[in-house]
Amino acid sequence: MVGIVAYGAYVPRLRLQRQAVYDANKWFAAGLRGLAKGERSMANWDEDSITMAVEASRDCLTSHKAEDVRSLYFASTTQPFKDRQNAGVIGTALSIEQNLLASDVGGSMKAGTSALIAGLNASKNGGGPALVAAADKRLARVASSNELNYGDGAAALLCGTENTIANLVGHHSVSMDFVDHFRGDETDFDYGWEERWIRDEGYSKIVPPAIKAALAACKLKGADITHFIMPSLMPAVPKQMAKICGIADGSVRDLLGANLGDTGAAHALVMLVDALEGAKAGDKIMVVAFGQGVDVLVFEVTAENAKLPKRKGVSGWLARRKEEKNYMKFLAFNEMLPIEKGMRAEFDKKTALSVLWRKRDMIYGLVGGKCKVCGTVQFPRSQVCVNPNCHAIDSQDPYAMAGLEANVMSFTADSLTYSPDPPAYYGMITFPEGGRFMADFTDSDKEQVKVGAKMRMTFRIRDNDTMRGGFKRYFWKAAPV
Amino acid sequence: MARGIKDKVAILGMGCSKFGERWDSGAEELMLESYKECLADAGIDAKQLNAAWFSTAIDEVHVGKSGIPLSTTLRLPNIPVTHVENMCASGTEAFRGACYAVASGAADFALALGVEKLKDTGYGGLPGGRGGPLQALWSANGTAPGNFAQLATAYMTAHNVSADDLKKAIGHVSWKSHQNGAKNPKAHLQKAVEMDTILNAPMIASPLGLFDCCGVSDGAAAAIVTTPEIAKSLGKHNIVSVKALQLSVSNGSESGHNSWDGSYFHTTRIASKKAYEEAGIKNPRSEVSMFEVHDCFSVTELVTMEDLHISETGKGWKDVLDGFYDADGKIPCQIDGGLKCFGHPIGASGLRMLYEMYLQFQGRAGARQLKDPRIGMTHNLGGAPRENVSSVAIVGRFE
Known part of the structure; x- marks a missing residue:
């Protein structure tokens, strides 16, 4: 039976304090006071939907082999590239390329659930394990409610037919062009219609019939649902929909608004991961996503869920947090503030695509080499072994290093180099297995970065070539464990 | 260990421009400032030079490539001019080239001249963002x-x-x-x-x-080298080898x-x-x-x-x-x-x-x-x- 085999999530470390946002903007938008509580996740300057999806996928694959994945779906409304497969970047970062069907899914707040349905169907039909990753990093206008309500984050689900932790009981979708909000291709921001209309003519008329159809297909009643997942920027709406469909109020899952925010196309899956983390065998989970129609999926949790090896998941990543009260930093990280970057930020960031292709396993996969003659692990892989007592030629096998922990040998906090988040931390990191390189650090503070500190590799944005329309360069950085 | 060049080469003359933020000068003026002092100190004529080595490290922000900038600026008599770059060791590399030419007998008089004009970049410190297309993809910022x-x-x-x-x-x-x-x-x-x-x-x-941290300066320095024997024959005392x-x-x-x-x-x-x-x-x-x-x-x-x-x-x-x-x-x-x-x-x-x-x-x-x-x-x-x-x-x- 097809279902979910493993889950993972990712939440950026920074948590923007909503009060700080309100304090900066209340002169203009005093009406936002009601939203000025709690915190929302805030991507670091070097994170986007691709990097967050890579992290969630790694979290998900804690217990499974990446090379077994046969299809990869990436759902987002903020995919960094319009033409260049975003899912393909994720696949390369996970070192899965061969025998892989990769697909980008977008265009709606139900992109995450639509991708999950596609992944489940792909697996069901003998397609092998399917990885579904969803991430969003939506921008919002200054002093808007979206700015306070949105959060950045990602989820990943591995679909398969063996050792499923939650079986798919059934699913139902409707598609209709109800435009509650939209984001045209000439803007970064959403434009939304009146909330009361969305509630009364949209949610109330479109969602209940779809839920009822799904329940009927699954031969279930509303009361059978243990966990009801339905993202919405209007917190009362999921409860209303549940009530209409006979689903117990206590089954309606928390929207994670207080400390995460709404993660867009990813949010239904983020909430699903959150539910799976505590779900018991036999629990029935309904996932509803609304966006120009509705996707409804129903799962039944199996006994395997309790046996799933530990991973960070939503709760683990939420627990890793740093409060951010600097609203200006949030604006600057999102390129919404024409900040003086100085001439050092001007250097050309053109990428030689031919080099990137030749070295993609090194750059996107952090694959180094291991010498067959002396056993030395090294990065990058080179034709002549780096060991001064070896120097064997053409002796190295590829050696994956992204999953290895490293130690800080030396480091600095550099105030001279241009960084969107100065000072720039970087240093020589060494891998106990062998190998070292001078790496940029990220998510780092003075208190954490020390000689000997343990670091974890993370896939991040290195540069953005804005001269050529926004070609993002990705590479691996070291972050404190 | 090879035989080495100990005492086979003598410094005949040297010159050095004033170092600093030389807003008044380009690389060419700085080169000439050191060269005039060097040539006068050596006491020979430019026509006697047999070869020259020219060092810069970040020539993309001033003179550009090749030996031509030195030859043109000094109006050298169409002798070989080799442009060398080896980061901060570039000046010593120019000197090494000139010394080896003299030690080998290929030249009687060789010029080494190094220059850097960095204060035309618009900001302090060394220019960043250099390196090849692969380095740009992974080396730390x-x-x-x-x-x-x-x-x-x-x-x-x-x-x-x-x-x-x-x-x-x-x-x-x-x-x-x-x-x-x-x-x-x-x-x-x-x-x-x-x-x-x-x-x-x-x-x-x-x-x-x-x-x-040392700052970034504009400046040039030059040496003319020959053999100790030739230096003596030219009446030099206190010879430095x-x-x-x-x-x-x-x-x-x-x-x-x-x-x-x-x-x-x-x-x-x-x-x-x-x-x-x-x-x-x-x-x-x-x-x-x-x-x-x-x-x-x-x-x-x-x-x-x-x-x-x-x-x-x-x-x-x-x-x-x-x-x-x-x-x-x-x-x-x-x-x-x-x-x-x-x-x-x-x-x-x-x-x-x-x-x-x-x-x-x-x-x-x-x-x-x-x-x-x-x-x-x-x-x-x-x-x-x-x-x-x-x-x-x-x-x-x-x-």
Whole structure:
């Protein structure tokens, strides 16, 4: 039976304090006071939907082999590239390329659930394990409610037919062009219609019939649902929909608004991961996503869920947090503030695509080499072994290093180099297995970065070539464990 | 070990422009400023030059490529001009080329001239963002201060030196260079600085503060070399000859193999050992009279004095604090102010160091003249602690 085999999530470390946002903007938008509580996740300057999806996928694959994945779906409304497969970047970062069907899914707040349905169907039909990753990093206008309500984050689900932790009981979708909000291709921001209309003519008329159809297909009643997942920027709406469909109020899952925010196309899956983390065998989970129609999926949790090896998941990543009260930093990280970057930020960031292709396993996969003659692990892989007592030629096998922990040998906090988040931390990191390189650090503070500190590799944005329309360069950085 | 070139080459003349923020001059004017002094000092005619070596490190922001800029600016008589670049060792590389030409007999008179015009970039510090298309995809977003700051971190770790002790020692390195630079009319910075000012300066790349970093200067320096025999035949006295020229280049082991702990310059240890051997120096701590080393950062000088086998490994900071390298110490280091105060026009720096040695041996160093120096050593380090070129030159009286 097809279902979910493993889950993972990712939440950026920074948590923007909503009060700080309100304090900066209340002169203009005093009406936002009601939203000025709690915190929302805030991507670091070097994170986007691709990097967050890579992290969630790694979290998900804690217990499974990446090379077994046969299809990869990436759902987002903020995919960094319009033409260049975003899912393909994720696949390369996970070192899965061969025998892989990769697909980008977008265009709606139900992109995450639509991708999950596609992944489940792909697996069901003998397609092998399917990885579904969803991430969003939506921008919002200054002093808007979206700015306070949105959060950045990602989820990943591995679909398969063996050792499923939650079986798919059934699913139902409707598609209709109800435009509650939209984001045209000439803007970064959403434009939304009146909330009361969305509630009364949209949610109330479109969602209940779809839920009822799904329940009927699954031969279930509303009361059978243990966990009801339905993202919405209007917190009362999921409860209303549940009530209409006979689903117990206590089954309606928390929207994670207080400390995460709404993660867009990813949010239904983020909430699903959150539910799976505590779900018991036999629990029935309904996932509803609304966006120009509705996707409804129903799962039944199996006994395997309790046996799933530990991973960070939503709760683990939420627990890793740093409060951010600097609203200006949030604006600057999102390129919404024409900040003086100085001439050092001007250097050309053109990428030689031919080099990137030749070295993609090194750059996107952090694959180094291991010498067959002396056993030395090294990065990058080179034709002549780096060991001064070896120097064997053409002796190295590829050696994956992204999953290895490293130690800080030396480091600095550099105030001279241009960084969107100065000072720039970087240093020589060494891998106990062998190998070292001078790496940029990220998510780092003075208190954490020390000689000997343990670091974890993370896939991040290195540069953005804005001269050529926004070609993002990705590479691996070291972050404190 | 090869036979070496000890005493086969003599410095016939040298010149050095005023270093500094030379808003009045381009690279061409600076080149000519050093060349005029050098040619007059050598006492020969330009037509007698057989070959020239021209050094720059960041020529993309001033003269561009090839030997043509030197040949055109000086209107050289269509002789071979070789443009050399080896980061901060470029000046010494030009000198090495010229010396080897003379030592081989291929040239009787060879010119080495180095220049750097960096103050046309619009900002302070060295231009960033260099490197090939692969490097741009993965190497850390670092600067020179950030790379050398890590030498300090690793040195403290390796030798269990407290942050406070190290800060004081590297502060003393810069204090001493400012004392010396104040006596050098050609220096970029000619002002003595209080220790408190140094220790409390803003951080550039921790633990290196503003005074731990040398600035960026415009300037040029030049040498004309010949054989000692020809120099004598031209009536020269106090002849200064070349005792050794060595260069060691990283092969990636420091940056890629876990055997290096980051606290020393692997290359400098090798280059200096070979140089002492070429020069026949058995005990450098007692035989060398003065040093001009690559103090791009205060900590670089401190560690370099260990890697040149003068201070004991891990103890250099104590020698520094004891005043061993001060102008009135046992072996003065950076008597001309060093990169820190004389300045660091990269392509010219190696030749600038030799210029000071040359003046000292000839008793022409003015207010900073040392008493009876016999042997002097210069050192350049290009790149970063983990990957670099290290050049050393030993010069001295021709006896």
